[in-house]
Amino acid sequence: MKRHIILLGALAMLSLSACDEEFLDRYPQTSVAPEEFFKTEEDLQLYVNGLLSLQSASGAYHADQSTDNMATTGAVEVKTMMTGDPSSQTITGGWSWGRLRDINYFLDNYQRADASEEAKNHFAGLARYYRAVFYFGKVKRYSDVPWYENTLNPDDEQLYKPRDPRDMVVRNMMADLEFAAENVRSSVPKGTPDVWAVKTFFARVALYEGTYRKYHGELGLAASSLEFLEIARDLAKEIMDAGHFSIYSTGNPGRDYAALFSSQDLTGNPEVILPNPYDVNKDRSSDINYTVFGDYEQSPSRDLVMSYLMADGSSYTNMTGHEQLGFVKEFENRDPRLMQTIAYPGWVREPNATSYIQSLNKNFTGYHQLKGYANTIDNVEVASVDFPVYRYAEVLLTFAEAKAELNELTQADLDASVNLLRTRVGMPALDLAMANAAPDAFLSQKYPNVSGSNQGVLLEIRRERRVEMALEGYRYDDLMRWHAGELLEKIPEGMYFPGLGKYDLTGDDVEDVILISKDSDIPTGDAKEKNSLGEFLIYYKAGLIGENVDVYLANGEAGGNMITDTRVRNFEEPKYYYRPIPIQQVTLNPNLEQIFGWE
Helix, strand or coil, X not given: CHHHHHHHHHHHHHCCCCCCHHHHCCCCCCCCCHHHHCCCHHHXXXXXXXXXXXXXXXXXXHCCCCCCCEEECCCCHHHHHHHCCCCCCCCCCCCCCHHHHHHHHHHHHHHHCCCCHHHHHHHHXXXXXXXXXXXXXXXXXXXXXXXXXXXXXXXXXXXXXCCECHHHHHHXXXXXHHHHHHHCCCCCCCCCCCHHHHHHHHHHHHHHHHHHHHHCHHHCCHHHHHHHHHHHHHHHHHHHHHCCCCCCCCCCCCCHHHHCCCCCCCCCCCCEEEEECCEHHHCECCCCHHHHXXXXXXXXXXXXXXHCCECCCCCHHHCCCHHHCCCCHHHCCECHHHHCCECCCCCECCCCCCECCCCCCCCCCCCCECCCCCCCCCHHHXXXXXXXXXXXXXXXXXHHHHHXXXXXXXXXXXXXXXXXXXXXXCCCCCCHHHHHHCCCHXXXXXXXXXXXXXXXXXXXXXXXXXXXXXXXXXXXXXXXXXXXXXXXHCCCEEEEECCCEEECCCCCCCCCEEEEECCCCCCCHHHCCECCCCCECEEEEEECCCCCCCEEECCHHHCEEEECCCCCCCCCCCHHHCCCCCHHHHHHCCCCCCCCCCC
């Protein structure tokens, strides 16, 4: 046991930057040598368990910040990049390699163990899966990066190698994932990746790379895009055909979707391929209520609200006058996922007995995230909500999108994928012929590079992905791979108000708030006006952004959407699809050249 404790300490020491001298050591001086540790299957399991890293709930719910799904007051990198003068001197995060060193250290030494080949291949498969996850993050950020598959010594010339081509790095990632998919076990401890989790991520990577290559001509890799899309299609189909997973449904379209994100235990949920299990009683807390709800740092955008279909399957944005509909009206007769994602008129927040009144604040949209919120005052329950890291819904969407991009999609394919998601919430099925006959104008404007005979249905699959996976942290990567970075130039806006006056925000036809002129004083105490229920109205001063008011409106006192920012955003293409290598690293290794205009 003592040597196990020593090794765990060594793992913590290994998480250092790529150019630190300690990082280059084969193992810390305080640790045992590899030949003294990698002896048994238990040793392999202990080490690989130390590599476990699951997507956290807070990380996922923060990841949509500064996409068109979410406004944020935080200094998110892409927002500051579009509003400033970014360079390799100001963008210095992301170039860390300590985790890769931990992974490669295991892969260089695991064969020493006296264990069965099956056991060694299982743990090696998990390590190679983790290496693919690591490199996926690097490729998304930098495209071309150095590929290292062995532990490096301080005098190793490989430390000063140039960037390897994206195609080489990605193919090595795919080889890692193929090995993992062939060798990782199907039965593993709760909350750790099994073979189906590996295959789900494998399909995700293949879809990402296939679409990225198709839509990013600057890479010169479009000819190989179909190869990756075919892999995504086949992996998704394999998971579907295995029959181990299904869309979670109890027959309650108004609650089943939301339950995936407020559950105390997802380990037995048929849709969840890999959960991140939280239990405050076991020192695993996920108290994210303060993050997802209210006006702390982030708030959902009106553009996201407009993306949801009407309950009858028609497009909300095709409705005359939809731009001037207020908060209560825009929630009427919509896809039920809208009211399970964003707090709606009439929602009751525990422990209150009456409907929650939206809190308005400058720099926010007025919308509050409901997805992932635990509506309880029990702090133990709040801190013990599990998060679905991989779920079957993503697999179905991957299958549908890959088939559509390959021009192979049939109505039967839609019925076996997208329409299962719609059925859960009681929405009409997506019809292939109808979608292609009349592509949606709202979506066509967003994605002008989508064309061909499957244009309409591909746009609807993108809508379905945005809605189904809303606020789970997928949107930014999707916009990047679809070459839709220009959508980030539009500053997220919020609720619409036609001007000053009283407004109902709970849907009971009784006014709850009042917007007054910036030149007026908000009365105090009993001087405030009451509504017909005898409740005091909530007062807000409204005006233009930058004025001394509580609510920013596009046209000031004349009304408009709530405004969150006015700084002009510029998404420079293709440069901003990538990040520069920090200048300190280029100084240490002059062979690392910047690409796509970065300096």
